[in-house]
Amino acid sequence: MTAPRGEGTGDGNVALFELPDELAIDTAVAQRVIEGFIRGQLRQAGFERAVLALSGGIDSALVAYLVASAIGPERLLCVLMPYRTSSPDSKADAEAVVHALGCASEVVDITPMVDGYFGVDSDASALRRGNFAARMRMSVVYDRSVTWSGLVVGTSNKTEGLIGYTTIFGDNASAFNPIGDLYKSQVRQLAVAMGVPTTIIRKAPSADLWPGQTDEGEGGFSYPMLDRLLFWRIDKRRSIEEMEALGFDRATVERVDRMVATSEFKRQVPPIAKLGPRTSGIDYLYPRRRPGSARG
Amino acid sequence: MNRVRIALAQLAPKLGALEDNLERHRAVLAEARERGANLIVFPELGLTGYLLQDLAADVAMRLDDPRLAPLLAETHGVSAVVSFVEESADHRLFIAAALVEDGQIRHVHRKLFLPTYGLFDERRFFAAGDLLRAVPSSLGAGIGLAVCEDFWHLAVPQVLALDGAQILINVSSSPGRDLASTNEVGLGTATSWRTMMRTYAQLTTSFVVFCNRVGVDESISFWGGSEVIAPNGEALFSAPLYEEGLFTVDVSLGDVRRERIALPLLRDERPELHVRELQRIVDERAGLGPVDTTAEPGAEPGLDIAPLAPLTTPLER
Numbered sequence: 001m002t003a004p005r006g007e008g009t010g011d012g013n014v015a016l017f018e019l020p021d022e023l024a025i026d027t028a029v030a031q032r033v034i035e036g037f038i039r040g041q042l043r044q045a046g047f048e049r050a051v052l053a054l055s056g057g058i059d060s061a062l063v064a065y066l067v068a069s070a071i072g073p074e075r076l077l078c079v080l081m082p083y084r085t086s087s088p089d090s091k092a093d094a095e096a097v098v099h100a101l102g103c104a105s106e107v108v109d110i111t112p113m114v115d116g117y118f119g120v121d122s123d124a125s126a127l128r129r130g131n132f133a134a135r136m137r138m139s140v141v142y143d144r145s146v147t148w149s150g151l152v153v154g155t156s157n158k159t160e161g162l163i164g165y166t167t168i169f170g171d172n173a174s175a176f177n178p179i180g181d182l183y184k185s186q187v188r189q190l191a192v193a194m195g196v197p198t199t200i201i202r203k204a205p206s207a208d209l210w211p212g213q214t215d216e217g218e219g220g221f222s223y224p225m226l227d228r229l230l231f232w233r234i235d236k237r238r239s240i241e242e243m244e245a246l247g248f249d250r251a252t253v254e255r256v257d258r259m260v261a262t263s264e265f266k267r268q269v270p271p272i273a274k275l276g277p278r279t280s281g282i283d284y285l286y287p288r289r290r291p292g293s294a295r296g
Numbered sequence: 297m298n299r300v301r302i303a304l305a306q307l308a309p310k311l312g313a314l315e316d317n318l319e320r321h322r323a324v325l326a327e328a329r330e331r332g333a334n335l336i337v338f339p340e341l342g343l344t345g346y347l348l349q350d351l352a353a354d355v356a357m358r359l360d361d362p363r364l365a366p367l368l369a370e371t372h373g374v375s376a377v378v379s380f381v382e383e384s385a386d387h388r389l390f391i392a393a394a395l396v397e398d399g400q401i402r403h404v405h406r407k408l409f410l411p412t413y414g415l416f417d418e419r420r421f422f423a424a425g426d427l428l429r430a431v432p433s434s435l436g437a438g439i440g441l442a443v444c445e446d447f448w449h450l451a452v453p454q455v456l457a458l459d460g461a462q463i464l465i466n467v468s469s470s471p472g473r474d475l476a477s478t479n480e481v482g483l484g485t486a487t488s489w490r491t492m493m494r495t496y497a498q499l500t501t502s503f504v505v506f507c508n509r510v511g512v513d514e515s516i517s518f519w520g521g522s523e524v525i526a527p528n529g530e531a532l533f534s535a536p537l538y539e540e541g542l543f544t545v546d547v548s549l550g551d552v553r554r555e556r557i558a559l560p561l562l563r564d565e566r567p568e569l570h571v572r573e574l575q576r577i578v579d580e581r582a583g584l585g586p587v588d589t590t591a592e593p594g595a596e597p598g599l600d601i602a603p604l605a606p607l608t609t610p611l612e613r
Contacts, residue, residue: 025475026482032538033472033517040512044311285349287514290312 016201017188018224023231025186027193034178035070041176042071042151046294049150053141053171054078054097054105055208056090059179060155061097061200062191066178067153069194073103077148081137084111090208093200100197106144110136130209134170142173151175159184159223162230163256164263165207165215172266183227221252229256298550300435300463303333304522304543306535308511311345314355318343318367321378324542325370331544334435336376339467339509339522340407340444341391343380346469347513352421356383359394359401371396375433377441377507379467381422382406388423393441393467395431403431405441409449415471415516418445428452430461437462437549440502444468447492457500458567462552464496468508472519472538481537486521490531498529501555501562503547510538527555 042048050067054060060078067076078101080094091107098105113136118124124132145152154174156166158181166172179187184205191201204214205223216222229248232238233256238246243253269281278284305324309317321338328336340346344355357364357380367378375397382392382404391407406425410418430440440456440463447453447466456464474484481487489506497504503526510520522535524545533545556562579585581598588595594602 022476024477026477026479029482029537030475033475036538037512037515037517040517044512286351287311287347287349289514290351291310 016192016198017185019185019189020224020228020231023183023185023189023227025182025189027190030182030186030190031066031069031194034066037176038067038070038153038178041289044289044294045151045175046296047149047151049075049077049148050153051077051079051141051144051148051150052153052155053137054080054094055155056080056087056093056097056200057205057208058191058196058200059157059187061093061196062187062194063153063155063178064097064101064103065191065194065196068101068103073101075150076101076103077144077150078103078105079137079141079144080105080107081110081140082107083109083114083133085210086208087206087211089203093197093203096197097200100195104148108140110140126210130207131167131170133209134167138170138173145175153178154180156180157184157187158182159227159230160215161267162234162263163219163226163259164266165219166263166266168266183231184223185227221256226256229253230260233257234260298436298548300335300437300547300549301331301333302505302524302545302547303328303331303336304505304507304524304533304535304545305336305338305342306507306510306520306522306539306541306543307339307342308509308518308540309339309342309345311347311513312351312355314344314357314363317345318363322367322370325367325374325376327542328544329370329374331542333544334374335463335505336374337465337467337505337507338376338378339507340379340393340469341381342467342509343378345513346509346518347516348381349417349421352381352389353383356381356389358383358385359404368396368399368401372398375435375439377465377467379443384423389421390425391418391422391443392425393443393465395433395439395441397434402433403429403439403441405429405443407443407446408452409445411445411448415473416445428455428459430456430459432460433463435463435549437552440464442466444470447496453496453500453502453504454565457502457562458565461500461502462549463503463505464500465505466493466507468506469518470508471516481521483519483537485519486537489521490523493523493525494529494531497525497527499561501527501559502552503527510540527552528559 052060052063054064064078078098082091114133141152152175154177156172157179160166161180188201206214232246233243240253244250272279274282325336377393377395379393382390393405394401395403408425410422410424412419430438433439438460440461442452453464470485472483472485479487493504493506506523508520508522509518511518519537520535521537523531524533526532535543577598580588583597591600592602
């Protein structure tokens with residue numbers, strides 16, 4: 001049901017990752033659509049440049065490749081924002097992306113910002129520190145949006161968006177998101193097609209909020225399984241019984257269902273109490289990009 | 297005229313920018329005329345962009361709107377299909393496609409089926425049209441106009457062909473989605489449309505002309521892939537996906553005659569049978585018909601098949 005992918009990329013017969021058959025996309029079409037989307041978003045907003053937070057992971061690396069291909073690397077600023085506990089490999093991998101693309105980059109150490117709030121010996125939980133760090137990175141990249149005169153490009157994928165493995169107003173904040181409808185497996189497939197460095201594709205995905213953390217370790221899932229589960233359950237509208245018939249464990253399906261439901265708020269604009277005749281998002285409905293909405 | 301040069305204007309309209317789009321249409325019309333086109337087809341809402349929401353009222357035009365005049369003037373000696381938001385005298389807003397010839401609007405088709413499901417929300421902002429008519433054209437062939445979702449309803453191409461259309465024209469703003477690699481050209485939407493258009497061309501033994509826009513409105517990317525299909529179901533031309541362009545295709549209207557003589561499906565259609573059976577179904581659904589002798593016990597009015605679990609009490613209507 002799944003096939004190893006990535007042969008012929010200089011690694012002999014070693015598969016780079018596992019791609020479930022039903023999730024395989026035509027990467028040329030995907031690249032075409034996404035790059036058109038990126039250009040459209042910038043043009044309609046009156047911007048020519050883009051900025052993103054580059055972590056050293058596959059999601060932001062892929063987005064950097066897509067943006068560079070869509071508008072040229074000279075119009076892209078990648079901001080690297082390590083914290084004192086971040087893996088040195090993350091920074092090295094991010095630098096490899098910057099080097100390969102030839103785009104502008106900056107390093108902003110967020111340690112003083114995070115530690116200035118919590119204090120070095122705080123007993124704040126890893127969750128609080130992780131969320132705070134994500135929001136500091138958001139603050140920095142939005143500030144650089146002004147100095148670079150570029151729109152902030154989002155780098156969250158569909159899998160983490162659906163299960164809510166994201167910090168609201170942190171890593172999920174952006175002006176637009178080119179890969180938010182691609183599952184992790186599809187991100188990997190497109191990353192291979194676009195030539196993202198093999199070390200980045202191969203390493204275990206991690207929020208890098210503490211040493212040794214991995215997404216799959218923390219969630220107790222493998223991405224190929226989780227992607228397939230979400231694809232059949234959400235995109236293909238299968239019932240729990242039908243999921244069991246497809247071979248999924250009922251308890252796992254129910255657990256993922258709960259994660260999706262409890263994170264609904266992270267995927268939506270906060271509700272406004274309806275009082276007046278016309279209310280944004282309810283009965284005042286305009287496209288965000290329309291005549292007069294572009295800067296300048 | 298036996299030979300018709302069709303120009304497909306696979307454009308990316310600017311959302312809500314009526315003046316810009318009008319100017320672009322005029323320029324493209326002029327270019328198509330220079331290239332010898334007889335029939336120039338623009339996509340659905342080419343003059344306004346698709347995802348208008350509350351902007352629809354701002355860009356709506358009456359048919360006598362003076363802003364249309366320069367565009368109409370560009371159609372001397374040719375036939376063109378243009379699409380915009382039409383406001384009726386009673387201030388309903390329609391997604392309209394107009395056949396324009398020699399500076400005159402010959403016919404306006406108001407989109408009949410407004411998708412309001414999935415990523416679509418058209419019924420919220422627009423009124424649905426009520427008329428489905430084929431119209432004669434100066435090309436020497438009957439024209440049947442339809443807008444996007446209209447083609448997802450089987451009766452539309454059939455009625456147009458029975459009413460005399462030999463060229464079925466569908467103008468679309470079709471959002472590309474379902475990017476699975478198993479799909480033809482990598483796109484589920486394209487697979488569905490291509491299947492439909494070839495089937496309709498063959499079953500109505502008519503030309504099918506499909507003009508779909510490209511470009512991006514908000515989250516949506518429109519996939520293009522405009523086509524011309526011959527009356528035997530063969531694709532004569534397929535435009536590239538996601539790419540703007542003005543594409544010309546020469547067709548011979550003699551193909552319609554040849555196909556309809558070889559394969560007289562339209563001759564053998566039974567519209568009176570359709571009317572009779574459809575009227576019966578309409579009556580039964582409304583609870584107006586005589587006893588439905590073909591229905592299973594427990595079936596809802598108008599449906600012959602009973603639910604899997606029989607209702608404990610019969611439905612009262």
